[in-house]
Structures are given as C-alpha cells and as structure tokens.
Amino acid sequence: MSRTSLSEFDLIARYLSRPATAGRSDVVVGNGDDCAVLALSPGQQLAVSVDTSVVDIHFPHDAPPAAIGHRALAVALSDLAAMGARARWCCLALTLPAADPAWLEAFADGFRELAERSGCELVGGDVTRGALTIGVTVHGEVPAGQALQRRGAREGDLVAVTGYPGRAAEGLARWQQGERNPEHPLLEAYLRPEPRLSAGALLRGLATSAIDISDGLLADLQHLLSASGLGARLDLEALPLATPLRATLELDEVRQRVLNGGDDYELLVTVAAADLAEAQRRLSSLHLPLTPIGRIVDAEGIHGIDSRYLERQGWDHFPEVLS
Ligand SMILES: [Mg+2]
Structure with a gap:
C-alpha cells in the first residue's frame, strides 16, 4: 500500500x-x-x-x-x-x-x-x-445566469457551426489506415482538437443555445433539439466543407463525415437571424468561421436532408473493439 x-x-x-x-x-x-x-x-x-x-x-x-x-x-x-x-x-x-x-x-x-x-x-x-x-x-x-445551454433554441433561429467539422473522423480513419505524419492536417484535427473556449465565451448573451460536437453534428444537434423541444431544417448545400476532405473524398462521403463524424469538438449553436452577423464578427477575432447550416422549426426532428445521412447517426469509431 x-x-x-x-x-x-x-x-x-x-x-x-x-x-x-x-x-x-x-x-x-x-x-x-x-x-x-x-x-x-x-x-x-x-x-x-x-x-x-x-x-x-x-x-x-x-x-x-x-x-x-x-x-x-x-x-x-x-x-x-x-x-x-x-x-x-x-x-x-x-x-x-x-x-x-x-x-x-x-x-x-x-x-x-x-x-x-x-x-x-x-x-x-x-x-x-x-x-x-x-x-x-x-x-x-x-x-451568474449567463451559461449557454442546450435548451433555449427558438423557432426561426439559425443553426450555425464553428470551423470545419468532419476532419477529425477522417483523421482517425487515416490513422487506422497507417498514416503517421503528425502534421497531416486531418490527423492533427483528430489528435489535437482545439476546444472552442474563446468562441463559447464570445457567444454568451448572443447564442440562444449551444452544444459541442463530440458524437457527430447530427447526433449532437438532436440532443440540442430534444432539450429545446423543437426541430431543425438543414441546408445540405450550406455545410462548411474542409479543403483536405474535398480534395480526397467524394462529395457524399465528405457530407457524411461532416454530419456524422465525431471528435471535432466544434460548437453548434442557435442564434437569432438578426444576431448572426454580430456572432460571426466576434468569432472573426479568432479567425474562426461560423457557418449557418439551417433553421429551427416547430416540427420535431431533423428535416431537409436525405435519410441516408440520418441513418448513420452515431459514427462507430472503433467497430473492431465494440463488435
Ligand atoms: Mg458536450
């Protein structure tokens, strides 16, 4: 002892x-x-x-x-x-x-x-x-009283995401395929994710709800929507697509990574449409994009995207371990 x-x-x-x-x-x-x-x-x-x-x-x-x-x-x-x-x-x-x-x-x-x-x-x-x-x-x-929460989204709010999600999941896939260059941008995104502490603090008083993307954009959006008792209509064309993903994957596979890849630790927020420009201005001081990808609607669930994206919610990172 x-x-x-x-x-x-x-x-x-x-x-x-x-x-x-x-x-x-x-x-x-x-x-x-x-x-x-x-x-x-x-x-x-x-x-x-x-x-x-x-x-x-x-x-x-x-x-x-x-x-x-x-x-x-x-x-x-x-x-x-x-x-x-x-x-x-x-x-x-x-x-x-x-x-x-x-x-x-x-x-x-x-x-x-x-x-x-x-x-x-x-x-x-x-x-x-x-x-x-x-x-x-x-x-x-x-x-006191200013913590952002998952609940709080309002009908008509925009859904917006920081940075370029999807890179970490592809980085892990590359690692599992044997890529070992630690400076590879996708590997870096998986191995050294940057928690968005400054962005979260800057969005206090502006975002109506927030969550970090750990399980995947769609899975965590659903957590936010459930807490807020609302739904969202997404615009597939509006998704931010990271250059290193677009350079090597088919568009459909890039979108799968963005929507269902986990481990990015970007922030997913809702913000009144009138406040989007101010939210983007604040995050521009961090050189961090904030991309609107859809809107909060009264109908529960996630709408506007093909069901094949919804079917893969909850990316299985280590199937060989869990099966
Ligand atoms: Mg979380």
Missing part, C-alpha cells in the same frame, strides 16, 4: 505539478493535500464536467502519448466551451498499465501545454494501475 502511495505521489509530482512559483491566488490549497480548496471569483457560477477516455474505445492505443494527454483534457474543456464558461481548474484520474517514464513525460507535456494555454490549473490527481484510462474533471467559471 505504501509503495502505491509513494508511486502515486511521485508520478503526479514529477510529471504533472507545476513549479510552486506558478501558484495562483484562486488556488487556496492545490495539488498535494487531501482536497484542493478553490476560490470562485465574485459574481461567477461554477461549471463542472467530467470525461473519461479509454484506450481503444476513445483513442487508439498507439496514438502519440502527448496527443493522448492533449485530447483527454481537450474533450473535457470542450464541455466548458459549450457552456460559455472560462476554464479554471482540473483534476486528473490516470489509470496506467505500467509506469513508463518516457510515455508519462510525453503524456504530461501534452496535457500541461493545453492546461496552461487554457488557464486551467491542475489541482488534483490520482494514479492507479489498470488498462489505460484517463478521467478528467474540469471546473470553469461563468457569469
């Missing part, structure tokens, strides 16, 4: 904690005690989310360890982005088959780089032995 405790302390201290000089005033008690004690800023509410990434379910076992660290945090931060929250603190529960120092160091580099860039301080950790599994809890702050 004592050996486990020592190893746990050692792993966290060596690979994941920051130098003491980097301490922040909002972290009253940080990593290393039984609990972290955190000070919420005045007028802010706490937004909390947890995500678990399991080897060969959520990421391939041979993915670069730095990318595994980055992704595990990115997918959790994406939920804060979807609420319009600012990232503040995170906790990491790491299950490892073995303590491989080189793997851990690279994993920690990927995790820490995104954590620091996002202002998200690691304030707690736990390490156990088992199949590689990464649990990340993120805590964010959002001005």
Whole structure:
C-alpha cells in the first residue's frame, strides 16, 4: 500500500505539478493535500464536467502519448466551451498499465501545454494501475445566469457551426489506415482538437443555445433539439466543407463525415437571424468561421436532408473493439 502511495505521489509530482512559483491566488490549497480548496471569483457560477477516455474505445492505443494527454483534457474543456464558461481548474484520474517514464513525460507535456494555454490549473490527481484510462474533471467559471445551454433554441433561429467539422473522423480513419505524419492536417484535427473556449465565451448573451460536437453534428444537434423541444431544417448545400476532405473524398462521403463524424469538438449553436452577423464578427477575432447550416422549426426532428445521412447517426469509431 505504501509503495502505491509513494508511486502515486511521485508520478503526479514529477510529471504533472507545476513549479510552486506558478501558484495562483484562486488556488487556496492545490495539488498535494487531501482536497484542493478553490476560490470562485465574485459574481461567477461554477461549471463542472467530467470525461473519461479509454484506450481503444476513445483513442487508439498507439496514438502519440502527448496527443493522448492533449485530447483527454481537450474533450473535457470542450464541455466548458459549450457552456460559455472560462476554464479554471482540473483534476486528473490516470489509470496506467505500467509506469513508463518516457510515455508519462510525453503524456504530461501534452496535457500541461493545453492546461496552461487554457488557464486551467491542475489541482488534483490520482494514479492507479489498470488498462489505460484517463478521467478528467474540469471546473470553469461563468457569469451568474449567463451559461449557454442546450435548451433555449427558438423557432426561426439559425443553426450555425464553428470551423470545419468532419476532419477529425477522417483523421482517425487515416490513422487506422497507417498514416503517421503528425502534421497531416486531418490527423492533427483528430489528435489535437482545439476546444472552442474563446468562441463559447464570445457567444454568451448572443447564442440562444449551444452544444459541442463530440458524437457527430447530427447526433449532437438532436440532443440540442430534444432539450429545446423543437426541430431543425438543414441546408445540405450550406455545410462548411474542409479543403483536405474535398480534395480526397467524394462529395457524399465528405457530407457524411461532416454530419456524422465525431471528435471535432466544434460548437453548434442557435442564434437569432438578426444576431448572426454580430456572432460571426466576434468569432472573426479568432479567425474562426461560423457557418449557418439551417433553421429551427416547430416540427420535431431533423428535416431537409436525405435519410441516408440520418441513418448513420452515431459514427462507430472503433467497430473492431465494440463488435
Ligand atoms: Mg458536450
């Protein structure tokens, strides 16, 4: 038991904690005690989310360890982005088959780089032995009463999406086909997704509802519509099509990736038609496009697109594992 405790302390201290000089005033008690004690800023509410990434379910076992660290945090931060929250603190529960120092160091580099860039301080950790599994809890702050939610879409609102979804699913497919150039733009989209924290914050007070695309555009749109009790009519011609997808895939397959590929972590929002230009103007400061792809309608469900796109909702990323 004592050996486990020592190893746990050692792993966290060596690979994941920051130098003491980097301490922040909002972290009253940080990593290393039984609990972290955190000070919420005045007028802010706490937004909390947890995500678990399991080897060969959520990421391939041979993915670069730095990318595994980055992704595990990115997918959790994406939920804060979807609420319009600012990232503040995170906790990491790491299950490892073995303590491989080189793997851990690279994993920690990927995790820490995104954590620091996002202002998200690691304030707690736990390490156990088992199949590689990464649990990340993120805590964010959002001005009281201003969190974006899935519910809130109104009839007539535009449905809009950030960036170019579909790239990550194709990136994973390329990885599974043996592509290993880490700078390949599609691989990069899968391995190092960028949580849209700044975009979410900029859309507070403007978007009427929001969700991040983790399962696929159509699947997550349906979550938003169910929460809002409404439907949507999409315009297939309006979908943003990423250049590297158009360059290599048939149009129909590109659209399948855009609508049903997961893992992009773009934001899907609804906004009043009169507010679209302002929303686009705000995101242009991030060089991030916001593309209207349809409209909220009173009839439940998703309309305006061929049923073959709806049939493939819920992209199966790892069929060989799950079958
Ligand atoms: Mg989400």
